[in-house]
Amino acid sequence: xxxxxxxxxxxxxxxxxxxxxxxxxxxxxxxxxxxxxxxxxxxxxxxxxxxxxxxxxxxxxxxxxxxxxxxxxxxxxxxxxxxxxxxxxxxxxxxxxxxxxxxxxxxxxxxxxxxxxxxxxxxxxxxxxxxxxxxxxxxxxxxxxxxxxxxxxxxxxxxxxxxxxxxxxxxxxxxxxxxxxxxxxxxxxxxxxxxxxxxxxxxxxxxxxxxxxxxxxxxxxxxxxxxxxxxxxxxxxxxxxxxxxxxxxxxxxxxxxxxxxxxxxxxxxxxxxxxxxxxxxxxxxxxxxxxxxxxxxxxxxxxxxxxxxxxxxxxxxxxxxxxxxxxxxxxxxxxxxxxxxxxxxxxxxxxxxxxxxxxxxxxxxxxxxxxxxxxxxxxxxxxxxxxxxxxxxxxxxxxxxxxxxxxxxxxxxxxxxxxxxxxxxxxxxxxxxxxxxxxxxxxxxxxxxxxxxxxxxxxxxxxxxxxxxxxxxxxxxxxxxxxxxxxxxxxxxxxxxxxxxxxxxxxxxxxxxxxxxxxxxxxxxxxxxxxxxxxxxxxxxx
RNA sequence: GCGCCCGUAGCUCAAUCGGAUAGAGCAACAGCCUUCUAAGCUGUAGGUUAGUGGUUCGAUUCCACUCGGGCGUACCA
Numbered sequence: 001x002x003x004x005x006x007x008x009x010x011x012x013x014x015x016x017x018x019x020x021x022x023x024x025x026x027x028x029x030x031x032x033x034x035x036x037x038x039x040x041x042x043x044x045x046x047x048x049x050x051x052x053x054x055x056x057x058x059x060x061x062x063x064x065x066x067x068x069x070x071x072x073x074x075x076x077x078x079x080x081x082x083x084x085x086x087x088x089x090x091x092x093x094x095x096x097x098x099x100x101x102x103x104x105x106x107x108x109x110x111x112x113x114x115x116x117x118x119x120x121x122x123x124x125x126x127x128x129x130x131x132x133x134x135x136x137x138x139x140x141x142x143x144x145x146x147x148x149x150x151x152x153x154x155x156x157x158x159x160x161x162x163x164x165x166x167x168x169x170x171x172x173x174x175x176x177x178x179x180x181x182x183x184x185x186x187x188x189x190x191x192x193x194x195x196x197x198x199x200x201x202x203x204x205x206x207x208x209x210x211x212x213x214x215x216x217x218x219x220x221x222x223x224x225x226x227x228x229x230x231x232x233x234x235x236x237x238x239x240x241x242x243x244x245x246x247x248x249x250x251x252x253x254x255x256x257x258x259x260x261x262x263x264x265x266x267x268x269x270x271x272x273x274x275x276x277x278x279x280x281x282x283x284x285x286x287x288x289x290x291x292x293x294x295x296x297x298x299x300x301x302x303x304x305x306x307x308x309x310x311x312x313x314x315x316x317x318x319x320x321x322x323x324x325x326x327x328x329x330x331x332x333x334x335x336x337x338x339x340x341x342x343x344x345x346x347x348x349x350x351x352x353x354x355x356x357x358x359x360x361x362x363x364x365x366x367x368x369x370x371x372x373x374x375x376x377x378x379x380x381x382x383x384x385x386x387x388x389x390x391x392x393x394x395x396x397x398x399x400x401x402x403x404x405x406x407x408x409x410x411x412x413x414x415x416x417x418x419x420x421x422x423x424x425x426x427x428x429x430x431x432x433x434x435x436x437x438x439x440x441x442x443x444x445x446x447x448x449x450x451x452x453x454x455x456x457x458x459x460x461x462x463x464x465x466x467x468x469x470x471x472x473x474x475x476x477x478x479x480x481x482x483x484x485x486x487x488x489x490x491x492x493x494x495x496x497x498x499x500x501x502x503x504x505x506x507x508x509x510x511x512x513x514x515x516x517x518x519x520x521x522x523x524x525x526x527x528x529x530x531x532x533x534x535x536x537x538x539x540x541x542x
Numbered sequence: 543g544c545g546c547c548c549g550u551a552g553c554u555c556a557a558u559c560g561g562a563u564a565g566a567g568c569a570a571c572a573g574c575c576u577u578c579u580a581a582g583c584u585g586u587a588g589g590u591u592a593g594u595g596g597u598u599c600g601a602u603u604c605c606a607c608u609c610g611g612g613c614g615u616a617c618c619a
Contacts, residue, residue, distance in 0.1 A: 027558060030565080040561060046599070053599070078562045079599060124619075165618070279617055290545080290615090297617040304619050329613045332546050358547060359612065400555065405548060405612060412554090412568090419581075421567065427581050435578050442578095468558095475558075487556060490566070501574095501583045520578095542581065 001037055001086055001467055002026050004070060009039075012063045018045055019060070026084075028468070035075070035083030036091075036464060042080040053080025091463045092451035092515075095522040098466065099448065102525035106469045106533075111151035111477075117315055118144040120326040121238065121245070122159040125230040126170050127195055129237050129381040131408060132328060135360050137381070138397035138535070139482055140326040141243045143355070145533045146477040146485075152322065156244070159311060161251040162227050169193065171223030175213075177202035178222065182211050201229050237382045241390050242535045249314075251307050259310040260302055263345070264295070272344050287340040304334065309341040316347050323352045324480070332356050355480055357402035364410040379410065388413045388420075391536045395422035398534050399486040421490055425527060426539050428493040432524040433540040435505060439517060442506055446521045447514035454515050458499040462523060465495045469526050473533065482534070489530045496523050 005026050013019035022044045026037040042057035049056060057076040064074075073085040098105045120140025123133050144154045161167070173193040179186050181202055188194075205213060205225055213221060238244070254260050264280070267273040272283050273295065280296035282305065295306045315323045325335065335354045343349045362369040362379055369379055385393055392413065399421065400406045413420075454463065468488065476484040505516045528538040 025558090027561075029562075030557080031563070034562065038562085043561075043599070081562070161619075277617080281617095294617045299617075301617085303617065308619090329547065331614085331619085333614050334619080336545095356546075356613095361612085403547060404555080407554070409554085419568070423581055424567085427579080431579055431582085438578055472558095479559085483556080484558090487566085490556095494566085497582055498584095500578080504578065506578045542579075 001091075002471070004066075005037060005039070005084060008064050008066050009041075011065060012060065015063045016060060018049060021045070021048065029081075029083065034077060034081070036086045037084045039082045039084075040080075042076075042082065046080065056080065057082050088455045088460055089452045091460060091467070092454045092519075094463055094467050095451070095518050096448050098522040098525055099446065099518060102522075103529070105525055106473045106529045107149050107151075108470060108474055109151050110474065111147070114152050114321040115319060116144075116147045116152040116154045116322040116324065117157055117318070117320040118147070118154060118324045118326070119157045119159055119315075120144075120324075121234075121243075123234065124161050124166060125227045125234065126166055127193060127230060128197060128233050131362055131379050131381055131384055132360050134241075134381040134384060134393060135357055135397045135402075135406070136326050136328060137238060137241060137243055138394050139355075139357060139402055140324075141241070142394075142398050142482040142485075142534055143324060143326070143477075143480050145535065146473065146480075146482065147322070147324075149473050149533060150477040155246050155320075157247040157249055158245040159249045159251065161307075162223075163252050167223055167227070168219055170198075170226050171220070172218035173198050174202050174205070174222040174226045175216070175218045178205055178213060181206050182214070197230070197233075198226070201226050204229070233382075237380075237385070240382070240385050241394060249311065251311065254307050254310045254314075259314065260306055263306060263310045263313065264302075266345055267295070267341075270344065282337070282341060284337055284340055287344050289336055289340050293337055305337050305341065308334070308338045309345075312338060312342055312352065313345070313347065316342075316351075321351060325352065325354045327354065327356055329356050329358050353480065355402060358405045360406050360408050362408045362410060369410070384410075384413075391422055391426070392420050394535045395420065395425075395486065398482040401481060401483050421486070422536060423542075425489050425493045425531065426537070427542055428496045429524055429527045429531070429538045430540060430542040431500060432496070432520050432527075435517075435520055436524070439506060439513075442513075444505070444510070444513055444517055446518035447511075448518055450511040450515045451518075453512045454519060456503055458495070458502045459516070459519060462492075462495040462499045462519060465492045466522060466526055469530070485530055485533055489527065489534075492523070492526060492530070496520075496527075499523075 006024065009019060009024050019041065022041060024039065024041055026039055029035055029038045041060060042053040045056050046053040054076055057080045061074060061076065061082055069087060070090045071084055072087045075083045077083050118140055121129070121133060121137045123129060129137070141156065144156050148154045169191070170193055176186050176188055176192070177199045180188075181199070205221070216222060264273070267282060272286070273280050274283065275281070278298040279294045281292045282295045284290070284292050293305060294303050296302050312323065327335065339349045339352060339354070342352065387410070396408070396413070454460070469492075472484060472488045476482065499519070503516055505513050505520065507513075508516065531538045
């Protein structure tokens with residue numbers, strides 16, 4: 001529909017040159033009585049042409065040449081909107097491409113040939129994933145799906161660090177639990193990892209090695225065993241949510257391959273760094289940020305900025321056209337430094353999109369559950385999947401704009417999981433599947449021969465909804481917003497449920513029944529594709 | 543103090559890069575199953591979009607300030 005309007009406007013712009021001055025867009029009015037699509041061109045032009053918008057709208061309208069079999073009616077309304085009403089038969093044509101290629105309907109080719117990297121989760125292996133990581137994981141994976149749908153070749157990547165202070169504390173936490181298990185009285189420091197999983201790992205070491213590790217250092221087998229066990233857990237949890245990373249990038253490899261030193265030298269050569277108080281500072285103030293920051297501590301150890309910059313350089317060298325980083329809001333102060341550093345080294349930082357999601361507040365029985373990996377009082381992502389299922393977890397994290405703080409009421413999620421919107425969508429899918437099974441006995445085939453019969457209000461609303469899918473996928477991908485798909489699917493499912501209630505298939509006259517069946521089959525395809533993007537299953541039965 | 547994010551119906555959230563009468567779900571109330579799945583549908587009720595000013599044909603959206611909440615503001619990641 002939009003494409004057709006864009007065409008006729010384009011032709012009209014040969015006659016009305018001023019149409020070229022603005023970006024012509026078509027909106028779907030909120031109110032049905034304002035047409036199927038609407039243009040605000042006249043309002044936008046009013047100022048520069050110094051004419052009343054309704055007058056301009058008349059001019060535009062009279063120079064538009066269109067097919068009466070496609071556009072049924074036009075009007076000028078309100079302050080100067082031009083509203084277009086399409087013919088029912090044109091609207092019904094949408095199901096032809098859906099039926100021809102159900103699995104790929106909604107995909108587009110705009111970004112064909114481009115490579116994208118989505119880096120997400122990236123939790124260091126110090127403990128199980130929490131609910132907070134869940135949002136990051138689900139949104140990251142879904143954005144990767146979306147990019148794939150609009151043509152990108154996408155790599156999913158997980159960046160981690162298995163060295164440094166936190167990992168040493170992890171190893172030492174295991175070591176102390178190990179000593180405890182063997183009957184030694186040792187103080188367990190408060191800032192160590194308190195979780196039960198630490199003891200579990202220590203227990204495995206006891207059963208594998210007995211008391212042979214009493215003299216081992218924390219950085220040795222204790223740390224290694226912990227890392228290995230925890231990573232197995234993390235990957236397992238992600239897999240339950242259908243998430244598989246292609247690349248696991250170890251920060252340590254940057255040191256081993258000399259990348260850190262390379263970047264450090266480059267900064268020095270470009271006179272972007274200096275020494276002060278026996279630390280190395282990056283001239284970030286000069287690069288437009290607030291203040292200079294340390295990149296190598298007085299101890300000789302780099303701060304996170306240096307490896308992060310080196311890491312992104314490897315992504316540039318791997319020829320990605322788009323690099324997405326997904327972080328929680330606790331990282332919101334760190335990325336400007338990294339981007340500035342990249343820019344200073346002549347990398348195109350506009351290819352890096354940093355998506356910051358706000359925190360998830362968990363409430364249980366009306367009380368806020370505080371999350372901390374160190375302390376034991378967190379809710380793991382695994383437990384959440386146990387409670388409400390992978391589909392609900394994925395849908396729930398996807399259904400909200402990442403810039404919004406979100407509240408996760410565990411009590412509610414458990415108790416009311418049957419009333420979750422995800423079931424509403426899945427139910428629509430299951431209902432259609434059921435019909436399709438049932439019509440086998442009725443000798444009905446989906447058919448596009450009599451689409452002109454689909455004139456009922458419920459049919460037309462459903463058809464128009466189907467029209468929007470491809471554009472909705474494109475917008476969601478370009479805005480990196482997964483919740484749009486959820487909103488769309490809920491509207492689509494609602495349109496279907498209404499159609500289902502008022503427009504029967506079995507029992508209707510054959511031509512009508514087969515046209516409706518074609519509509520139902522198309523709807524199922526779109527729901528399924530939408531759910532696939534979200535990573536939610538589409539059951540045949542419920 | 544400063545930076546980023548948020549404040550919309552009782553609750554959880556939408557609102558098409560500034561559009562027309564701000565919409566859903568849950569909760570509440572009133573209806574609809576001898577016919578394709580009632581996990582559904584129909585209807586009612588619910589709002590000074592935190593507040594004040596500004597920008598303009600038009601503001602939930604943009605700007606300024608105020609109030610309230612979250613996250614940061616490291617030679618931790």
